[in-house]
Amino acid sequence: MGLRAREIWALEALYDVYGRRAYSLAYRIVSDHGAAEDAVQEAFLDLWQHADRLNPSRGTLESLLLTVVHHRAIDRLRKIRGQTRLHAGVDIETLQDLTPEEGDMASLAVDRRYVQEALSNLPAEQHRCVELAYFGGYTQVEIASIMNVPLGTVKSRLRLALERLRTILVERETSDLPASG
């Protein structure tokens, strides 16, 4: 029973908990109501159709769902722009292998403000690279072309940005923990 056995109530519960977040992410990417809802619908159905292969010991369902929503929204955006898709044929099992688990940062109750603050604390060129990649759906090569910089510069900016984001967010989480003793 449950989502893994494709019980309809489990899908409804999943939507009740994560539907709004999923739509918010999709809309941020495609900036179009209809396209965002289509991406969300595709993502929920991706999970639904592969539900029997979900492995509860790997990753959180929220992270997996939002990853699929992200991929679906990016591909819709790229289609609108006349570009080739990046995530054709979403592979739920592969995605699950790399989905954050309990205790990983994405599973913590990271406050939305912290993320926005952390992003704004990045050097401007790193912030722009992350925006173009994650919300803009551009490849590293395309970002290099847009920003008119060498590909190697984009690679290092993205890497430095993720390292810095992680450091900022982990420090923020740690500072919010109650003092022991």
Add this chain to the structure above:
Amino acid sequence: MTCQQVDELAAGYALGALTPEQREEIDAHLETCGEHSMMLREMRATVGVLHHAAPEREPSSDLKARIMAAARADIAASSPVPAPAAVPVEFSRRSYGWPFPVPFGVAVAAVALLVAGLLAWNVILQFSKPEETEAFVRYMGTEDIHAFVYYVEDVGVITASGMDPLPENRTYQAWAVIDGKPVSLGLLKVAEDGEGYVLLDQHVTEDEPVFVTIEPAGGSPTPTGAKVVWTED
């Protein structure tokens, strides 16, 4: 692809900014490289919080209905429905109810349903945070109807079997007695095979009585029909 090449592409991989060909090459590399698997998991964990930077927006009210309709159509199109794989059942926290004395035949059916139900509960539990989870399962049963109330974090559901079909002007409605007053938990959706469910509108505790009545279509503000199934207190 060498480890150095993966190093260069790792952030792009985590952010989804690679071509499918590049991604496939890294996927192949990850099958044999534990170090990069760990590194990419860490990067994806960071990327996994970026959705928080998207401002909250409300989808249209009919999106859920469209998704549910598509899922039902998918069920109808794919037959037989895959059997659930075995899931280890672990109780990490909180007490849980059990089908207390019931006739033997009923007990057999109830236990079978309970085991299946616990799998569902466990699935939800393992995708959430066990150490912080408020979770319980309670049984309601009669000779014909077997039902369970599950509550995991903020999600509550009643699943039931053996529900007789009702005429269009009647509905099954679930209730909890909270602070001495009956509070509606929602209307059950019952399929032709007698299987029904309702996602609970209200938080209930494992001590509050829960029951189901037959009410006029659309539900009632307070219970008017006889109880068809209820928790034993």
